[in-house]
Structure formats: C-alpha cells, structure tokens
Amino acid sequence: MGRMWNHAKQRVVHYLRVYFGFFSTCFIATMSFRIHFVLLIVMDLFFYISTLGSIHIIYNHVSMIGPWNREQLLFFVSVMLTIQQCHMTFVSENFWIFSSTIRTGALDFILLKPISALFSAFFRHIRPGSFINILIAWGTVIYYGMEVHLDLLAWLLLPFCILLGLVLASSLDMVIASSMFWMLEGTGINFLRIELQELSRWPDFIYGSITSRILTIVVPILLIGSAPVRFLFDHSDWLPLLGLGVAIIVVWVVLHFVWNAGLNLYESASS
C-alpha cells in the first residue's frame, strides 16, 4: 500500500514538473508577441462587458427571467465566465492545435513521449495572456456573490464548484475533440465545441423540458454552470451537483474509450 502511494506521489510530482515546463515555454512564447498578449486581454474584457451589459439591458425592461432576478443571473453568468476563462487559459488552445496535430502526423511525437499522450495532447499549450482575466472574472463572481448574499458555506464551496464545472467542461471538450480522429479536417469540430459552450452559458430553466433533459443527461453541458450555482443558492438543491460528479466520471470513461478507438484509427500522416 505504501509503495503504491509512493508511486502515485512520484507520478503526480513528475506530471506537475512536466506541466510547469509546458507553462514556462508557453509564457516565453507569449512574451515574444506582446501585442497579441495585450489584445487577448482587451478582447476578453470586451466580451465580459458585452455579456454582462446585455443582461443589464434586458433587466432594465423586465424584473425576472425565470425564477431569477438581475443579481442572480449576473452571478450565474460570472461563474460561467470564470469557468470559461480558466478553460481558455488552460486547455482551449490545445483543441485548435489538435486538428493539425492529427492531420500533419505531429501526433507521432506526442505518442513517443514517456508521458500520457492524452495529457500531452490536451494540456501542452497554455495561454498565459488570459491569466489576468481570470482575476477579473473572479472579481465579478465575488462582487455578484455579495450582491446575492451567499452564505459562508457557499463562499467556501465556490472554488470547488467552479473547479467541478471546469473539469466537466474540459472533459466534454476532450471527448468532442477526440472525434477529430474520424475526420479529414477537424476545424469544424471546434465550432461544435463553441456552440455547446454557448448553450451552457445560460441556466437550465430557459430551455424547454425536452431540450433541458437532453442537455443535462445525454450531453450534460447544462450541469457545468447550473448545477453548482443552484446548489450555492439553495443547499437543499444538491442533486444536480451530484449529477455533475457522476457526469465527470461517465465522461472520463467515454473519453478513455473514444481516445483509444481514435488512436487505433490514427494512420500517422508523417511517416
């Protein structure tokens, strides 16, 4: 048992070191293109302003959307923006590159490395330019969290809930990105990911019952934000949060299957 524990610990430390190496190379690369770095920050800021601004404009004409008032919906949107900002920073870039990785045969080099190919394919590229905006996104979450008067337990669980949402969002994207193995040109798959992200950016109650069930059970994108926020508002509403945990496990099982099936199909274009 002790040996197994030590082995697991060594593996975690090893992967953390590799990840730190990925991070430092990405940071150096980013610093070579400073205008792009600044533009990324400005672009995300405008996105926040337009998203939050649109909701403000709607609420200037109505008092409630579904069961939520202005502050509750803005808190939800802030949570989603934070999850998506973390997603953009840590994983998103990899999905755009993965399509050409398969097409050009660059995946060969990933498969040869003595670390998990899945880890190397989906965590290699980090976007340090988006780091600053994570802080801004967190700022909006804290601001609207105070506006909706979250209790102490909600504040304590908030980072954990956002992390769970991020894990589910990233895992679903990895499954979708793995389908690129079956396509000649996989860029369109990235647009499918973005379209699903768009759907998840709104709370589950805005969708009709059939759509809501499909997007909660079959493709569980509505669990990403709705499950944590509903629990943070009302602690007795814990079932969707449990569903989120179960969904992560199921998605990882599916990912394992799809990834291996995709690798079996991969023809190594460069060799």
Place this chain on the structure above:
Amino acid sequence: MMTAIRIEFLKWFQTMKVTWSEVFVYRFNFLLMVIGPMLVLFFIKYNVWSSIYQGASGQEINGYTFEEMVSYHLWFMIVSMLSMAYSGQDLAEDIRLGRISSYLIYPINFWQFNTARFLSIECIQVGIVLITLSTTYLGFSHILGEFNPSAFFAGFAISFLVGVFWFTIQYTTGLLAFWFEETWTFRVLFQIIAHFLSGAIIPLDFYPSWLVAILDYSPFPTLAYVPVKIFLGSYTELWKAAFTLLFWIIISAGIAAWVWKRGLKLYTAAGM
C-alpha cells in the same frame, strides 16, 4: 475587348468553382463552421426570450410581442447568413507562411482571389437562405410576417452590402499579418464589439437613448438592426442605410489597399 472581359470573368469564375469544390468536399465542416453557429444562436435567443416573456405573462416588452421578438431574431439569422459567412481566417496564414508569393505572379491577384472566394460563399449562402426561408414560410409564416417583395429585395441588397463591409474588415485585419504573428484577435475583437452594438443580441430599441444616439454616427446599427427592420418593412430610410454602408466600405477598402501597399514592402516571402 470582349475577349479580355471573358478572360477576366473566367478567372473569377474558376476561383469561385475551386471554393465551391472545397466547401462541398468538407460539407460537414462548413455546416459546423458557418451554419451551425447561426442556428444555435437563434435557438438560444428563442429559448431566452421565451423564458423572459413567460415571466411577463405574454405582454409586450418595450413595444415587442413575443412573436415580434422571435421574428426580429429570425430575420437577424437571415442577415447573418447573408453577411457573415466569409471568415477570412486563412489570410493571415497565407501571408505568414509566404503563400502570397504565388499571387504576385498569378494572373489573379490576392484581393481578386479573396473577393472571388467571398462571392462564391455568398452564392452558397443565398441558396441556404432561400431554403431556410421557404421552409420557415411553410411552417411558421406567422412569425416571419406577410411576404413583402419590395422589403424582401431591399433587405437582401442591404444584407449583401453588410457582407461586403464584413469582407473588407476581415480582409484588412488579415493583412495585418505583415506586422503581427496573430491577427485573429483583431477580427474577434471587432466582432464582439459589433455584435453588442449592432442590435444582434437585443434590438437597439432596448438600449439607452443616449447610446443609440451615439451609435447613429457609427456603422454598427446598419450591420444588424437596420437590415432586420428593412426585412420587416418598418425601416424606410433605405438610401441612408445604403450610403452609410457604402461610406464605411470605401473607408475600410481604402485602408486595406494602404495596408497591402505598406505590408508588401515588409514581405519576406518566407519559405521560398
């Protein structure tokens, strides 16, 4: 003279044919990249406004009934299909990887090649719009409203001008690759701003009056709100909209020509 025109036409037509073949080879990709986002956006808007109007007990909100709001967003989807299909995302890569060297020798230049591509995608989009509208008229004619031929053709013409404006913007931002490694951020930044300020998310009637007054001096309202209102038959200042768009198209095309001229001096033809 006739032969020269014929050769010119053939050049453009052949380029358009190549683009059509590319689109039809990667049909699924085209569906996901161009049609999918517009349909998903409409689906989300439909659900959001359904939820909002349920809370308002079916009443009007700021002068819009639920059907009118859905109609607004459906026509916006048509406008975006006609105007925002061309992304120009390969432009920057062509410059960065030195692929534009070919266009400096070919009988068709870089601008002509990309304009022909834009026109070919516009042709496909017109087909898709006609299919979308016919099926919608068959099932949901009450949402689209009564067919008004003059409003319909005027809306089509203005949407085409909006498409030309977007094309010149995409082309100009792509040309910035002479100076910058990545140019997609310029493109996406402009899209985010335009999306918010053009009435693409919410009709401009919902915006504060001071903001709408400022926006009147910009091209933004003519990118979504105005063409939608033209399709709906409730915007009569057609010439004003056309002149506004033409003015901004000329400005951005002028900037593109200037950027191309300056950028070409920096071009190193990487990979040759």
